[in-house]
Amino acid sequence: MNILLAEDDKKLGKLMKYVLEKRGGFHVEWVENGQDAFDYAQSTAYDVLILDWMMPIKDGIEVCKSLRAMDYAQAILLLTAKDTLQDKILGLDAGADDYLTKPFEMEELLARLRSLTRRNFAPIHSETLAFREFTFNRTSRKLMRGEEEVLLSQREYQLLDLLLQNIGNVLTREVILDRVWGVGSEVSYKNVDVTVKMLRDKLEAWQGGPIIQSVRGVGYRFDA
Known part of the structure; x- marks a missing residue:
């Protein structure tokens, strides 16, 4: 299963990539800004996008909105330190399928991903x-x-x-x-x-x- 991780915090990104690959069994590509996330998502088949809200060039909300405007059908998980109800509504309204507040436990991240991948998202490329x-x-x-x-x-x-x-x-x-x-x-x-x-x-x-x-x-x- 392919995941695109967009996280500009190098320490957290490195840890997440390691955990997702070693404990989750996912194939993970990691980028550090929103523009790369947007470009990668258009050119490669991913099962889930993990987008940090606060990123350079384009933030996670912008990336999410832009992809959904292009009828991007795959699952999107938004990561953020913003934890008010209004922030969560903003993220979900932008097109995110789920929302995880920082700091979080890796087990919860893995559980959220398992839940997302069980949903019936349309494939965009043949396996x-x-x-x-x-x-x-x-x-x-x-x-x-x-x-x-x-x-x-x-x-x-x-x-x-x-x-x-x-x-x-x-x-x-x-x-x-x-x-x-x-x-x-x-x-x-x-x-x-x-x-x-x-x-x-x-x-x-x-x-x-x-x-x-x-x-x-x-x-x-x-x-x-």
Whole structure:
């Protein structure tokens, strides 16, 4: 299950990401401002968005309103230190499905997420994606060519998932670095290039033709 966490408090964000992944079993992408949250939500399939109310550039309320105005159907959980009834009403009226007041216990956060994911939200992307001779299951994280599995590392899986959600679009090395390794990661663009090459070699060993195109001086494009 995929979650987008938008939280500008680095200490809290790091803790939440760890707990959600290790104890909740979720796949979590973490951003630190509202503009990134808005952009990520439009380009990638998430089951739940966790939005902090007070964030740089766009606050959680703005992001929520903007997404709902575009008929975004997935679950949104709003986090905030604001705890008056009027604040809660404002958050829910903006389109949030649930509201969690800071400070909170991690067990309550996990419980809220379990409740949200049991609700019947409309899926925005198929969990199984097909391209050329391959099928890619985002739930089981398996890439298959017919009946044979093509083994991927964790980074290769994340990279392929990102590329498949953006077929035909050029992704810069900076975007790939942030989305696959995480905001604030200390790895370099060389790590991006090496991982792209490893994934490309695995795909083209079967296909025999270019799938991941290099865009000189910019990044990469996936041509399915």
